[in-house]
Amino acid sequence: MVEVLKTALGPLGLGHPVINASGTFDLLEADEVLRADLMAEFPFAAYVPKTVTMEPRAGNDPPRLFETAAGLLNSIGLANRGIEAFIDEDLPRLAALPVPLIASIAGERTDDYGRCALLLDECDRVDAVELNISCPNVELGGMALGCDPYKTRQATEYARESTSRFLIVKLTPNVTDITSLARAAVEGGADCISVINTVHGMALDPLRLKPALGHVTGGLSGPAIKPVALRAIYMISREVDVPVIGMGGATTAQDVLEFLAAGASVVAIGTASFRDPLLAARLAGELRVLMEQRGFGSVRELIGHAHKE
Amino acid sequence: MGAPGRAEAAYSACRVIESRPVGAYRLVSFIAREMAAGARPGQFLMVRRSGPALDPLLPRPMSIHDVESDLVKVLIDPVGKGTLNLAAAGVGDQFNVLGPLGNGFNLEGDGPALLAGGGIGAAPLAYLARQLMDRGREVTCLLGFRSRAQAIAAELFRGVDVHVSTEDGSVGRQGLVSELLSGCIAGLGPGARQAELFACGPDAMLRAVSATALECGVRSQVSVDTHMACGVGACQGCVVETVQGYRRACSEGPVFAAADLKW
Ligand SMILES: Cc1cc2nc3c(=O)[nH]c(=O)nc-3n(C[C@H](O)[C@H](O)[C@H](O)COP(=O)(O)O)c2cc1C
Numbered sequence: 001m002v003e004v005l006k007t008a009l010g011p012l013g014l015g016h017p018v019i020n021a022s023g024t025f026d027l028l029e030a031d032e033v034l035r036a037d038l039m040a041e042f043p044f045a046a047y048v049p050k051t052v053t054m055e056p057r058a059g060n061d062p063p064r065l066f067e068t069a070a071g072l073l074n075s076i077g078l079a080n081r082g083i084e085a086f087i088d089e090d091l092p093r094l095a096a097l098p099v100p101l102i103a104s105i106a107g108e109r110t111d112d113y114g115r116c117a118l119l120l121d122e123c124d125r126v127d128a129v130e131l132n133i134s135c136p137n138v139e140l141g142g143m144a145l146g147c148d149p150y151k152t153r154q155a156t157e158y159a160r161e162s163t164s165r166f167l168i169v170k171l172t173p174n175v176t177d178i179t180s181l182a183r184a185a186v187e188g189g190a191d192c193i194s195v196i197n198t199v200h201g202m203a204l205d206p207l208r209l210k211p212a213l214g215h216v217t218g219g220l221s222g223p224a225i226k227p228v229a230l231r232a233i234y235m236i237s238r239e240v241d242v243p244v245i246g247m248g249g250a251t252t253a254q255d256v257l258e259f260l261a262a263g264a265s266v267v268a269i270g271t272a273s274f275r276d277p278l279l280a281a282r283l284a285g286e287l288r289v290l291m292e293q294r295g296f297g298s299v300r301e302l303i304g305h306a307h308k309e
Numbered sequence: 310m311g312a313p314g315r316a317e318a319a320y321s322a323c324r325v326i327e328s329r330p331v332g333a334y335r336l337v338s339f340i341a342r343e344m345a346a347g348a349r350p351g352q353f354l355m356v357r358r359s360g361p362a363l364d365p366l367l368p369r370p371m372s373i374h375d376v377e378s379d380l381v382k383v384l385i386d387p388v389g390k391g392t393l394n395l396a397a398a399g400v401g402d403q404f405n406v407l408g409p410l411g412n413g414f415n416l417e418g419d420g421p422a423l424l425a426g427g428g429i430g431a432a433p434l435a436y437l438a439r440q441l442m443d444r445g446r447e448v449t450c451l452l453g454f455r456s457r458a459q460a461i462a463a464e465l466f467r468g469v470d471v472h473v474s475t476e477d478g479s480v481g482r483q484g485l486v487s488e489l490l491s492g493c494i495a496g497l498g499p500g501a502r503q504a505e506l507f508a509c510g511p512d513a514m515l516r517a518v519s520a521t522a523l524e525c526g527v528r529s530q531v532s533v534d535t536h537m538a539c540g541v542g543a544c545q546g547c548v549v550e551t552v553q554g555y556r557r558a559c560s561e562g563p564v565f566a567a568a569d570l571k572w
């Protein structure tokens with residue numbers, strides 16, 4: 001990758017600043033279906049698999065998806081095969097992946113984050129751990145946990161005690177003051193904040209006029225939420241001293257440029273990959289062109305540009 | 310079901326070379342050589358109009374209606390913003406297409422094949438009928454539609470033994486396709502036990518036809534229609550409930566043995 005795009009996230013060296021958002025790109029599944037050799041030519045600078053939990057989860061009742069104006073509502077409910085299957089079956093298949101791997105974990109209680117982080121600490125393939133304390137589609141833990149600064153701090157502390165890996169905490173925008181949660185995570189030992197998870201929302205079936213999702217409410221993603229994400233990135237990067245991973249609606253190289261300028265060190269692409277599975281492979285190159293046009297010689301120079309006098 | 314996905318799906322920009330109304334539906338053909346070569350009946354494509362417009366945002370799953378040399382054809386029922394947008398495509402427009410995806414129907418048996426389509430669920434049956442007939446299977450195709458405007462799609466099944474029903478009786482027999490099916494199975498006599506049902510349509514129709522088939526000892530494969538985002542098994546968004554738990558319609562379906570579905 002070209003020199004101007006090279007960057008880092010803590011100890012992780014990255015070829016460019018674009019990674020995938022958890023739950024929206026599955027390398028192992030895509031590699032089985034697509035003709036392209038994704039393992040060799042992985043388009044993202046790091047790989048974030050779907051969030052896993054201690055126990056397998058079946059997920060929520062279907063329908064789980066509904067498209068809204070320039071957005072997507074989902075209520076997947078953290079369907080996953082559990083952390084054991086992830087460690088025993090998925091990680092060995094990812095050995096040859098040429099980029100850093102950021103494992104995403106969630107729990108129902110704060111100490112679940114410690115238990116999951118401890119298991120991952122044994123795995124050489126795992127370069128960093130992201131705590132998903134912000135899924136809006138699970139009742140018990142996730143959401144409620146990520147809305148409470150005390151529990152946010154506690155979950156982060158449990159994970160911090162269990163792993164020396166680079167520790168990322170992913171926050172929900174569905175709160176009154178997102179910066180207080182970012183501060184709580186950093187106080188708990190987070191090395192990095194990632195924002196935003198999906199925005200609480202709902203849709204009605206246009207004909208039946210009943211909830212379109214089986215779970216009734218869901219999380220909104222895609223271009224519709226970009227301004228919400230941009231604000232969260234801007235506010236948090238001004239407030240805390242750790243790097244920020246920005247996500248929420250980024251779809252074009254211009255969006256990536258803006259998220260970096262707002263203070264993100266890395267930008268994650270979620271829903272936009274559904275729209276265009278090869279988007280990631282183009283974004284880095286397009287970003288380089290935009291940076292040249294605007295006179296930015298490095299990603300570092302661009303990060304936080306919007307904050308500068 | 311069919312052979313599991315073997316790293317065969319391509320993603321490419323495809324030019325529309327024909328777009329014409331077929332009653333209430335629209336038949337759109339585009340050039341997609343690789344996809345045409347690999348497509349099996351019952352597989353689908355994720356299709357989106359090329360361009361930067363953010364609404365509709367995502368591609369829509371479209372059954373492969375038919376394949377002709379390097380052309381792939383889809384039949385569109387313009388019911389929502391995504392399908393309306395696709396149906397509005399004219400000759401020369403471009404689609405972004407990912408596919409072929411999904412398992413497709415299992416064509417391996419050798420008994421009589423009964424095909425049942427409900428509304429736009431007729432779409433994948435044309436290619437299926439041809440491929441089954443090429444394999445020497447006896448094919449009877451039963452198509453149920455709301456009214457005449459939809460039933461015109463029966464003309465897309467040239468050379469196939471087609472029977473049509475409409476809810477309002479405007480074309481063919483008045484009633485539901487499940488009623489056509491009962492009559493058809495009765496006509497097979499003792500041969501019915503070797504028969505196999507292949508169905509595609511709304512859930513209620515699939516439930517009705519597979520229940521009718523089951524009563525007569527006829528096995529069924531049904532293709533389900535769900536909302537999708539990724540199309541490749543990544544997002545867990547398209548699941549249906551089966552006796553083994555939730556299964557993804559895009560990567561583990563869209564064709565399931567009716568006996569496995571919980572509905
Ligand atoms: C279908 C779907 C599944 C998701 N699953 C997860 C998940 O398992 N873990 C997680 O941290 N975020 C999950 N997310 C949230 C995304 O990672 C991302 O934060 C959010 O979608 C905003 O980014 P986007 O607008 O680019 O999609 C999911 C989002 C979608 C649309």
Ligand code: FES
Nearest residue numbers: 538540544545559
């Ligand atoms: S549409 Fe994503 S898993 Fe099926």
